[in-house]
Amino acid sequence: MNKLQWEEKFNTGITVIDGQHQRIVKYINELHEATDQNIERKQVEKILVKLVEYTLTHFAFEESLLIDSGYQYLDEHKKSHQAFCKKLSDLEDKFKSGQNVAPLLTQLLSDWLFEHIVQEDHQYVDCVRNFFLEN
Numbered sequence: 001m002n003k004l005q006w007e008e009k010f011n012t013g014i015t016v017i018d019g020q021h022q023r024i025v026k027y028i029n030e031l032h033e034a035t036d037q038n039i040e041r042k043q044v045e046k047i048l049v050k051l052v053e054y055t056l057t058h059f060a061f062e063e064s065l066l067i068d069s070g071y072q073y074l075d076e077h078k079k080s081h082q083a084f085c086k087k088l089s090d091l092e093d094k095f096k097s098g099q100n101v102a103p104l105l106t107q108l109l110s111d112w113l114f115e116h117i118v119q120e121d122h123q124y125v126d127c128v129r130n131f132f133l134e135n
């Protein structure tokens with residue numbers, strides 16, 4: 001897999017969200033590099049944990065923002081995050097059982113993340129923007 005490149009179309013225009021998304025992409029690239037260089041499992045695990053934890057933190061942040069702004073599709077959005085969390089925990093289990101899941105995780109994250117950002121995250125932009133303009 002090639003390094004993930006941030007593209008203009010991924011920007012929501014909400015600075016804090018774009019910053020968090022870019023950080024997730026940075027961690028995915030770190031994972032990709034670690035896999036390429038065939039570094040020891042312990043190191044790969046550290047990056048994996050960092051990536052998973054940060055992704056979860058980002059989801060929680062995003063959901064609280066959507067709650068504050070009264071986003072009408074909050075439940076659907078949360079379900080999408082939950083489905084992804086399930087994929088992550090399945091992959092973590094595989095990793096713990098000794099399999100090398102880094103390439104798979106990288107692919108999953110890149111496919112899912114960009115699709116989620118472009119389709120689902122972009123849908124809440126107006127709602128969140130209006131909330132900030134009013135408050």
Ligand SMILES: [Fe+2]
Pocket residue numbers: 062077081116120121
């Ligand atoms: Fe999201």
